[in-house]
Every structure is written in structure tokens, then in C-alpha cells.
Amino acid sequence: MPHSPAVEVRGLVKRYDGRAVVDGLDLTASAGRVTAVLGPNGAGKTTTVECCEGLRAPDAGSVRVLGLDPVADGPALRPRVGVMLQDGGLPTGVRAREMLDHVARMYADPVPTDALAARLGLDAFARTTVRRLSGGQRQRLALAVAVVGRPQVLFLDEPSAGMDPQSRLAVWELVRELRDAGAAVVLTTHLMEEAEGLADHVVVVDHGTVIAQGSVADLLASGTGTAVDDDGTLVVRVSADVDPAGLRERLGAGFGVEHRSASSFAVTGPVRPGTVADVTAWLAERDVLVTRLDTGRRTLEDVFLDLTGRSLR
Structure with a gap:
């Protein structure tokens, strides 16, 4: 069953001081x-998302969220869309739990706030005003406010910025559940690990336009014009010294073997699951135990840097 479109942007143009x-x-x-919408600072991703949220009006092109214009149809869209801004966008003098309860009352069928507060650990700072919250606590409150109305479309700007690892994992789990329940989640982030772990589809933006898009696997395969099956490196640590020269014949053409130390060697070539099986079987025949395997796989960050460059913006 095909995924139904929730956000459609066509030919979007937004200018500031005459510059697009x-x-x-x-x-x-x-x-x-x-x-996931990725891009360097100043690439245009935040402005694009703000146009989708109805916070800015396009100068040209069209934006539709759930088939509606976010600016002209704002009142109709607001009950169906959740927005989490990077700075929270929350009034600073209100206590955290009061803020969540207040927003929940605006919806006909909100998520029970007791359960949501417990899930995101808000109870620990429920009576603290927003201005006194840490960055990570403020982000968790902002996420709770964004999802309490059961949105069909959820915009998240740097959702785990400033969070400790425990909070980050809790946020990622919640985002996956919202996705699995049918919500369209649009995520902007500078954390490549976050995008790689959460995104079903990645859009890379630079200089105001899309320069690459696809699944994480697609981008890892084609981000630099190389295939997934191209050369990789498998570093093998073993329990006893072994001369791996004979392994090259076992693996066949296209592979290289380098003896790095008394307890490790590296295999280079088109490393696939079958390669690992061949290496471990060869070692087992010599009664040598593998203690660790490391693969030199490319990451989304590698692809991102190849696409957008390594110079500071």
C-alpha cells in the first residue's frame, strides 16, 4: 500500500533582502x-520548514500540508499539525506541567498528559518554570507539547539538541512510534546519527535547493557515485598469532590481506556477509578464535560531507 502524501513543496522560493x-x-x-531534511547552516532547510509550518509565506511556488495552504488555512491545520521549534517557542514564565496541561486542553482528544509526562521524564521538573529548565529539559517539554494533540504531521527542529543519551533514546523511541501510528514526521537535524537511525527518507539541501535525496541505504550507495558492494575493510582481531597470507587464496580475486600485528589483520575488498563467513571458517580450521570484527563502512556523515563540502559556512 503506497504512502499517502502529507507535505508537498513545489518550486519554493523565499528571498531575504533580494537574495534567494x-x-x-x-x-x-x-x-x-x-x-529528515539535512543541510549545512544557511542552506535553506529551516526556512523551508517554516514555510511548511505557516510561519513564513513563500515568495513563489506552492506549499501544501494535508492538502491545505499552511498560511491561508492555518486555523484548519493547527489541530492536525505538531511543531517543535529548536528554541522551544515556549513562554518562559510558565511551569512545565502547567504548560503541557494547558496545551492539551486545546485538543478534542489529547494524549493523556500523565502518561506523556512520565514517558518523557517531565515529572522531575513539573513545577519548574520554563526559563529555569536546562536545554535538554526544555526540549523534552517542547516535544511533549508538539505531540500531545496526536498530530497527523509533526515538524521537529533539532529534537534531541542538548539532551543526554538517555533522553535522546526516549525521544527516538517516541518518534518511531508516532511514525508507526501513521504520522508524517519531518525532522531537521545536524546529528547524522539521528538521521541515520530514524529516517525513512533523507533530503539533503544546500544553497536553497535539494542536491540529493533517498533512503539512507540509497545515499550510502550513491552519495559519491560508488556502490554498496565497492571495496571496504574488515579488521579481524584473533586469539592467537596467525599468518593470514593463505586467506587471500580462500577469498579469491579482488581481495587483499594485510598482517597488522600478532593478533590482528585486515581484509580489503568487496566485503559482504559471505566474506565474514569465509574468514571465520578459515580461522576455525586453524583453531583460532575471532575476538573482534570491525567493518569500515561509510556513514551518512561521510556522504553529507562529500555532498556539501568540508569548509566552514
């Missing part, structure tokens, strides 16, 4: 999927 910050950008996000 977003320049003819196309983007689609679907229900039941997490779409």
Missing part, C-alpha cells in the same frame, strides 16, 4: 514515514 535563501526547492513527505 530557498530557490526552486521541491520536497515531499509521506504519512507513516520520517523524512
Whole structure:
């Protein structure tokens, strides 16, 4: 069953002082999927998402969220859309739990706030005003406020910024559950690990336009024009010294073997699951135990840097 479109951006243009910050950008996000929008600082991703949220009006092009114009149809969209801004966008003098309860009362069928507060650990700072919260605590409250109305579309700007590892994992789990329940989640983040772990679809933006998109696997395969099956490195640590020269014949053409130390060697070539099986079987025949295996796989961060460059913006 195909995913239904939830966010559609066509030919979006947004100018500031005559300069196009977003320049003819196309983007689609679907229900039941997490779409990660990545880009360097100043690439236009935040402006694009703000146009989708109805916070800014496009200068050209079209933006539709659930088939509606976010600016003209704002009142109709607000009950169906959740927004988490990077700075929280929360009044600083209100206590955390009071803020969540207040927002929940605006919806016909909100998520029970007791359960949501417990899930995101809000009870520990329920009576603390927003201005006194740490960055991570403020982010957790902002996420609770964004999801309490059971949104069909959820916009998350740097959702785990400032969070400790425990909080980050809790947030990621909640995002996956919302996705699995059918929400369209549009995520902007500078954490490549976050995008790689959460995204069903990745859109890379630079200089106001989309320069690459696809699943994480697609981008890892084609981000630099190389295939997934191209050369990799398998570093093998073993329990006893072994001369791996004979392993090259076992693996066949296209592979290299380097003896790195008394307890480790490296295999280079088209490393696949079968390669690992061949290596471990060869060692087992010599009664040598593998103590550790490491693969030199490319990451989404590698692809991102190849696409957008390594110079500071």
C-alpha cells in the first residue's frame, strides 16, 4: 500500500533582502514515514520548514500540508499539525506541567498528559518554570507539547539538541512510534546519527535547493557515485598469532590481506556477509578464535560531507 502524501513543496522560493535563501526547492513527505531534511547552516532547510509550518509565506511556488495552504488555512491545520521549534517557542514564565496541561486542553482528544509526562521524564521538573529548565529539559517539554494533540504531521527542529543519551533514546523511541501510528514526521537535524537511525527518507539541501535525496541505504550507495558492494575493510582481531597470507587464496580475486600485528589483520575488498563467513571458517580450521570484527563502512556523515563540502559556512 503506497504512502499517502502529507507535505508537498513545489518550486519554493523565499528571498531575504533580494537574495534567494530557498530557490526552486521541491520536497515531499509521506504519512507513516520520517523524512529528515539535512543541510549545512544557511542552506535553506529551516526556512523551508517554516514555510511548511505557516510561519513564513513563500515568495513563489506552492506549499501544501494535508492538502491545505499552511498560511491561508492555518486555523484548519493547527489541530492536525505538531511543531517543535529548536528554541522551544515556549513562554518562559510558565511551569512545565502547567504548560503541557494547558496545551492539551486545546485538543478534542489529547494524549493523556500523565502518561506523556512520565514517558518523557517531565515529572522531575513539573513545577519548574520554563526559563529555569536546562536545554535538554526544555526540549523534552517542547516535544511533549508538539505531540500531545496526536498530530497527523509533526515538524521537529533539532529534537534531541542538548539532551543526554538517555533522553535522546526516549525521544527516538517516541518518534518511531508516532511514525508507526501513521504520522508524517519531518525532522531537521545536524546529528547524522539521528538521521541515520530514524529516517525513512533523507533530503539533503544546500544553497536553497535539494542536491540529493533517498533512503539512507540509497545515499550510502550513491552519495559519491560508488556502490554498496565497492571495496571496504574488515579488521579481524584473533586469539592467537596467525599468518593470514593463505586467506587471500580462500577469498579469491579482488581481495587483499594485510598482517597488522600478532593478533590482528585486515581484509580489503568487496566485503559482504559471505566474506565474514569465509574468514571465520578459515580461522576455525586453524583453531583460532575471532575476538573482534570491525567493518569500515561509510556513514551518512561521510556522504553529507562529500555532498556539501568540508569548509566552514
